């Protein structure tokens with residue numbers, strides 16, 4: 042790699058498997074000036090809480106913070122859609138000087154009267170942290186006056202990285218847990234944590250669990266409802282997807298309500314099957330396990346013929362992955378293997394040391410593993426490894442397209458369901474369609490490469506270049 046692509050202070054956050062003994066620094070503040078792909082603390086909270094569809098989401102801060110996160114996820118709701126509106130107190134210069142508490146109070150009263158939400162989340166932003174508005178006091182006052190939970194989310198953008206945002210979201214949600222009625226909940230019941238119902242995925246996952254005889258009490262937070270979260274402590278098990286976003290909520294529920302948790306992923310055949318088996322195993326009921334086995338068998342039988350066709354075409358192609366949480370990266374490495382492709386670069390915004398250790402165990406020699414990367418580094422890795430497809434989110438898409446590399450969106454705003462068995466087939470189809478598109482022949486990098494290959498051939502033949 043050219044030295045110019047990686048700042049010296051960033052070198053310890055990049056590992057090349059096989060070149061040196063495993064070592065990577067992570068879970069630290071982003072390097073100033075490195076233009077990290079990470080979002081701020083506030084954004085971390087917003088993406089976790091956003092899919093709660095019958096709650097009011099009010100951003101206390103300048104309008105830019107609200108615009109930046111407006112309708113940020115393709116999280117679908119089967120009922121109310123209040124979450125899709127973005128409200129802001131739109132703090133101005135005078136509010137910064139004299140304080141924004143009055144404005145916040147007035148905004149909450151007006152919005153609650155107008156929309157009758159089941160609860161309200163009030164997000165703190167950078168400037169609110171600086172001027173020191175007492176958001177807790179305003180929220181308490183409004184909660185008493187209006188008779189609904191009004192929850193401050195302490196997510197000042199500057200106070201850490203995206204992980205702190207997850208923590209702030211979990212702290213706010215935890216105030217709801219334990220306040221609802223749990224009668225009539227089955228002993229074979231779970232909460233689904235960490236799935237955000239992109240393109241309706243949580244409905245498919247819920248259907249799988251229902252088919253094997255398990256009740257879903259609360260979906261946290263995809264297609265989420267305030268009343269379901271309030272009774273989530275009545276479930277027997279928390280099934281947590283993704284390493285960062287909602288794990289802390291599961292930990293708090295274990296501490297205060299004794300609810301155990303399992304970590305799962307719904308991406309890829311192996312991980313989806315393991316998720317069902319792990320949950321079935323927990324209930325120690327042979328009927329549930331038999332149902333899980335037969336569901337897995339029939340779903341795999343359905344998708345395999347088409348999946349094998351994609352595999353034949355994609356065999357040996359190279360993929361790069363850069364996602365928010367490393368847990369998704371594990372599943373993607375396995376999913377690419379299922380369709381015959383090689384992962385040559387993998388990274389995340391918020392992975393832990395354990396996450397990266399696991400990534401280096403499951404990847405091939407020479408794979409680049411990177412923490413908290415930036416556009417310049419990612420571009421250089423994509424070029425160096427000459428990848429055929431890049432998987433990431435909205436901030437990674439332009440990097441791929443500018444380089445003339447196929448892209449697959451595996452983040453917030455996608456419209457295609459990628460979870461579950463059907464999701465694996467959709468993923469393979471999307472990767473196939475993007476990689477095989479004839480358009481890549483005409484973009485600069487590919488054109489140049491073909492030209493260079495021709496040039497080398499001509500030189501080898503002794504022709505004039």
Ligand code: SF4
Pocket residue numbers: 081082083084102105106109165166167168197198199
């Ligand atoms: S909270 Fe701070 S860092 Fe986050 S969007 Fe607002 S101003 Fe930017």
